[in-house]
Each structure stands twice: as C-alpha cells, then as structure tokens.
Amino acid sequence: MGYTALALALVGFLTGVLFRLRYLLVVLALLLVLSLAFSVSREFSFLETALTIMAAQTITQASYFLGLVARTFFMANTARHIL
Numbered sequence: 077m078g079y080t081a082l083a084l085a086l087v088g089f090l091t092g093v094l095f096r097l098r099y100l101l102v103v104l105a106l107l108l109v110l111s112l113a114f115s116v117s118r119e120f121s122f123l124e125t126a127l128t129i130m131a132a133q134t135i136t137q138a139s140y141f142l143g144l145v146a147r148t149f150f151m152a153n154t155a156r157h158i159l
Contacts, residue, residue: 081135088136092143100140107132 084107091103111132115125
C-alpha cells in the first residue's frame with residue numbers, strides 16, 4: 077500500500093505541475109472508479125470502501141496542491157531571472 081500512496085502522490089504532483097484544474101477533475105473521477113473497483117474486488121465493507129476512496133482522493137489532491145506551489149515557485153524564479 078505504501079507504493080500505491082507514493083504513486084498517487086506522484087500523479088497528483090505531476091498533474092499540479094503540468095496541468096490545470098480541469099485535468100485534476102478527470103484524474104479524480106478516474107481514481108474514484110478505480111478505487112471503487114479495487115474495494116469491490118477485495119470485498120471491503122461500506123466503511124472500508126469509503127475510507128479507501130477518501131484516502132486516495134486526499135493524497136492526490138494534497139500532492140496536486142504541492143505541485144501548484146512548486147509550479148508557482150519555479151515560474152516566479154524564472155520571471156525574476158529574466159528581468
């Protein structure tokens with residue numbers, strides 16, 4: 077599960093660095109379907125399914141925010157060096 081969390085964080089971070097909000101929504105919708113399919117295949121209870129979906133969404137959204145911060149930081153530094 078640790079590698080899965082790392083992969084979700086990497087996807088969120090790269091989405092934040094490279095794309096806008098519209099792509100995050102597509103990624104989150106796809107992640108919802110994949111999390112639901114994973115939970116059903118493992119025969120999780122309703123609570124376990126809800127927690128799985130929330131954990132995956134939270135990791136991805138938090139790393140997306142960090143990607144936005146990184147993009148803003150690098151764009152500001154690039155603009156400062158150009159001037």
